[in-house]
Amino acid sequence: MKNGFIIKLLLIIILSIWLLIAGFVLYIYKELPDIKELKQYKPNLISRVYSEEGELIGEYYVERRIAVPLDKVPPIVIKAFLAAEDARFFEHHGMDIRGIIRATIKNILAGSYVQGGSTITQQLARSLFLSQEKTIGRKFKELVLAYIIDNRFSKQEILQLYLNHIYLGNGAYGVEMASQDYFGKSVRQLNIAEAALIAGLPKAPSTYSPFNNPGRARKRRDYVLSRMLELGFITEEEYRKAINTPLPKENKRIKNLQYNSHLTEYIKQNLIAKYGEEKVYKGGLTIFTSINAAFQRRAYEALDRGLRELDKRQGFRGPIDNFSNDSDKKEAFIKNGPQNIDDLRLNEYYKAVVEDVNIKQKKYLLKLGIFSVSLPFSNMQWAATKKPVETLLKTGDIVYVKILSIGKNNELIASLEQEPLVEGALLSIDPNTGYIKAMIGGRDFIKSQFNRAVQAKRQPGSAFKPFIYGAALERGYTPVSIIIDEPISYDLGFREWTPKNFDGKYYGPTTLRHALAKSRNVVTIKLLESIGTQNAIDFAKRAGIESKLEPNLALALGASDVTLFEMVNAYTTFAAMGKKFEPQIVLKVVDSSGNTMEETTPKSEQTISPAVCYVLTSMAKSVIEEGTAMRAKALGRPVAGKTGTTNNYVDAWFLGYTPNLVTGVWVGFDQPKPLGTLETGARAALPIWLDYTMYAESFYPPVDFIAPEGVTFIPVDAKTGLLASPYSKATKQEVFISGTEPKEAFDPLIHLKKEEYLKLDIDYDEDKKYEPGW
Template structure:
């Protein structure tokens, strides 16, 4: 029987089926990919909106001399045009980030292959291949999600961007948008942050260092990791040589150029924080958050930077003096031996300088004591120093305990592990050998505000000891009893009712009905009675009973109405206690009232803003060149009150506020139990007020009067604040006259009369008779 060869038709049929399936899958995949691509394309953002690039820009605050005093921002960015950027700076970034930038059309295909090859060889992702255009695309139009779809979108948009924008336009966005570390966005902010320069003043060494930052701003930060930053700088210079942007000789010179890293001091700092917060509230109400934090506003203010610094320094130093008079409160807490290292590591992280700064206060831990020598060894972060007995003498004789045993309750001592504040007397060498003095963060608070009486502009404002711990602005938000600092307003009202500086009032015990069936007996601060005294003597020595009697004679309602004319918005009650400062007012209100006296009886609106412009220079707001002036009292009476308050400073309760070589007028204020201490005063060009007290009312204790607690702060501030201003006297109006009087009787005195003084009067109000007439 003949055998037949097996048929191959079945195999061919299977192959056809397989090929058909593959073809079908390919078509489906192609359709799917096309559909997916169409879906992506339909959801891509528009590239053409980048032509009107408007990133968030820092809003800048300027002082009265044009100096930068503060900033408001979400991202610290200062946009600069490409033509202000040095060409070599642009070339440095191109060489480091995208060498073929000028030749590719958004995507560097050769770069992708090169990066992939290197990554395969190293078995890990070692090199990226995103062009500058792709980086702009990701930053401006996409999210940073790590998905394949995002890479596809990035590539498509990069191609579109290259069609819509020029290379310089892309660089303009990139170099202003990119994050450069240390809170700086864009090359201008980075140049300021790291070198304290404008971008067009950078040298090649600095340009190369900035160009090395985008790869890893933190790792290559010249502030934190200078050696790594130098290595990256060398890489950038090599790339610039390879791309023929610079010569090898230029690169070598740049490598050897000394780098001076001067981190820009943040202008929005603690010393101006309360002023800037007061300003921020007004700006945000008018312009909104977006424009304030992103719109690049230029805000010109009344702040004087030197005065603001003086206010901050004087208030803090004064509060420490007041606080130390209350005694040492003891260590803040106690650590065990195994807790010290971790605590000190946290302290070290907050120290931003290579050595501890003389005069600065730091948190330290006692790590050794020598009772025999009366000294303790204190560790501040990674540094150590000595706290000697003489440098903690203000705290009394503290026991030094050589162990980690906490002291018995109520006993003041320093043991191992005691956490204390120390001020640097002299800095350390190689992190050892610093000399410390015992310090203490005050519990007591204060406020200081200074106003130009001739313009109404607020020159300085400090609302507390530390803005970081309390944003409550005591200069404007607190309402505290004014005490005797309110008396000049009552005396001014009395002048309008016919009183004069020579009017004699009996300082004797007196009583009044208190309105509830009881009796009110006002008392003098020192508990004594002086008998007949003139108004001048009464104000000079702040005699309470005389002030109450004056107010009783002119009428409480009249006095309260008169006080309201000075611009107080706080409630002013019409009762006799107002003569002793029972009204609760803010330091800003009371200082503004004194500015009226300094400005010859005329009130001007308070202001902090002189002009606001947008980022293009368009004026959005401008202060009137001639502010609205409101006469409150006559120039003659304003001068008489000023003259009376000069006596308060020269020979009365405010003598600690005297400034050598300058006429000063002012008044102290102390409330019951010394819960509030005030000094408000002025020279012709500047009025300032200081309040001292606890947020939760309690006595300031020994040395807590206005003359002891507030006046020294005022004097230290004013001495610094007016140091560059010419010496001016208070100018007497033509209608003011001076005559010789007997202060015991208030009558005219003849030459040679014992104790006679020259007294000032508004013409026609001077006494007309002599003693014995």
């Protein structure tokens, strides 16, 4: 009787427990998400932007992931993950009781958490459907979900989902993205050591990152390798070789470098306008562009160098900070600095703290992380304009330095630097296609996302003058047409406007070629007045200027705001001999299934006659040969262009072109203010253009512009521009639009009596008898 009662009681208790468990499981089950959506699971995919050479230059994503089929994942990678996370994956049903017990024992024996008990299926369930909270309820849901998933999906399907979905640190989701990030290669190319490192990451991606914690990363990788050996996945020899493999030292994925950021943001905005944010950020698009990645890098470097040089010419602004009275700050600053020599890069910029000055050895001693830095006085002379170099800095000062060399004992030699406040932009277009080859919208995208190559509207100054001269050529003027450079004044009603040349001088009779080369303001204003402002505006619009242009004579001086994009586009029309291209940057877009969504080809229309553009280009070549842009002669090949400087040196421009490339540079402050005395387009912008163009043009043959039909070359008197005669002391070949050639030959008895020739400073023999009428 008593035994029967006890048995009944035990049965009731057991039944109650099972009912409670069943009720709890039923409750949990009802709260579980519907896993049917796994059948149609489409992970968020990364969209990638490529240069014309196939180099990755940008990414758009919510999660950085590239999906890869399981049959493209090498067996060694799968084995590495099984060894690290779930050796009995093919044996259990989503949960592994034996594995949990084994992991618990190993963790106790190790005295630390070395192995987890969650199966791959549990990790997938948690990652896809559950939060990361550590509660019993969440763990039960995870176990139930893992069991359901294991019963509804094959092991291969689970593995494919897991290997594409799992987070592996460094912003990478899935094994393909992680392979490219850590090793710069596809998952298909991973070796044993590389597979083991990636397989060790799911447990704690940041903790075991080879970039953040190389020591822990190696220990974790070697543990995975030992498990692979233990399970018979690799041989002893393979194990020994793998553990001696060095870790990756730098992030192999596309670094979101400043030189690409404005560019890829510009591309992104155009794509979103066409396809929407969902498609761009999650659709796994492949975007092929016209950008030359090497040109893009050089363009950024050239702009950075040029702005730094300009900034230095304005003087040293002093140290960033001083920690002399705060030892804790100084100690933290040093501790947070580089601690490994591999962290340092030559010609990179760093913040360092001044420790002492050695007058005898003529150098400052600084600290950069754990490294000693020598800053020779000779490497900071630019800053010593107001006081001696040895008194510029004091102990505790924080300054920017550039690492110039690394000595045998890791002693660093540096130069003094400072972060430029001035901004700039560069845009380069192929005039044969209208394809954009490089676009730099500013120095630092993190500080400002404003794209100055596209968005900034500024006065172009004299860089606008070619549009005036081009319009004049259409109306019968020629390179040798003469306009008197003399004082002029206009009554504006509320004040007198008395424009002057840059140097304040006047030069009398001046040919249009010489006026453009020397950027004569007075001649250009008089020329604009002669042809009419509306004709000049019409010409500029046909070339590619879209901004509103004010119809007044100040247009001759570039007083209407335009963008660098417009200016380069318009100069491209000159280089293309009157063909106006639609500038393009995205050449092809492919969706995640490989379908082409769009593909572009060059688009152009003839808006200006080739003859006008050729003669105008010939005149613009004189700007380089004898005018304001003579520094560009260093290019060593045919080039045309124009400098531009606005009042008080607020904006500096240079636009130059060859048959291969049209490139424009703008330099200025975002909030307009003077760049500095004599910071003209020739001084502030042209060197940046030259730095970039000398590199870019080295990839092209040195060709000249080809003369189109409708132009004529004839010898003219070098001084007057009249047809050459026996009286001409010097002659030169001049180009004309056919039908506009001079009709008279130079005759000193006739032409030296005319005002426009009288002041041309022509030498002739007064005693010589001339035949009149020549």
